[in-house]
Amino acid sequence: MLLAEVHGSTAAIGYGLAAIGPGIGVGLVFSAYIQSTARQPESSRLTLPFVWIGFAVIEALALFGIAFGFIWAK
């Protein structure tokens, strides 16, 4: 017996859920950079490349979500 039926794109819901992880992850990366620079300002130049690498690698997961939403869409 059909109780309820939902129309629309589950890809949108899926992407919304998929963006939680990378959102927290990117926040962690920049929070770590800000804290480490606050504790030891001379280290900011050393750790800056890792900020960008970390940001891009984590952001890639969020972007997989966008891309796969189109690939798997009906």
Place this chain on the structure above:
Amino acid sequence: MNGQPSILAAEFPPTIQEFFPPSIAPWGGDNPWFTRITLMVWIATAIIIVFFLVAYRNPQMVPTKRQWIAESIYGFGRNSIAKEMIGADGVRFAPYLTSLFLFIFGVNLFAILPGFQISPNSHFAFPAMLATISYVLFNYVGIRKHGLGKYLKMAMVPPAPWYILPLLVPIEFASTFLIRPFSLSVRLFANMFAGHMLLLVFTLGGFAMINANGLLAPVSVLSWLFTIALTFLEFMVIALQAYVFTVLTASYVQGALADEH
């Protein structure tokens, strides 16, 4: 208000078809090969090659302005990327890494240039090819330095107790040989794809709102202002993605060249 002809260049919401521009020249038929995308790749490559050739025509000890710009760009690739990630040995990879960085950056720049406004890297073939070249590079360099057996052992067998290895070795194998090229290419592709999609949504959305109801005009203007803000963000993403692709390639080469623990 409702009977006015649409002034959209394309329909809202934007679909995948926005990413396949029409052929510029009369040939090609159903499967056009000479589109804006091809033209962009040719222009970007030509500009990079011609700039560096011309800048180094008469190199002098006290550099001219053009020579100084070219040297700064190459110096960035050589010092900040190659030497910093790979070490002193990395200078022999500096030409490839700088070319990679400049190619990706130059080709991506068309995503925000009026007239073109799409990056060829939003077609998966281009990032896939670049990632394949980087993949072959770091594996070949590792195999040539260490020999096939030792390189595979170094790449797949982490220093861990023997009872965990059956779990770790498949993970390391997948991580090094399967996921690396995949993530390199999809990262670049998805960034350019999503950026273009975002700009399309806000631009076409502004037009769609005006077409739906003329009273929404202020909201449309807001939408277009946000497009401008997103364009600046897109520029940052373009530079960052070029940098990250190159730095990750250098990091993989460094991992392949690393000596035993």
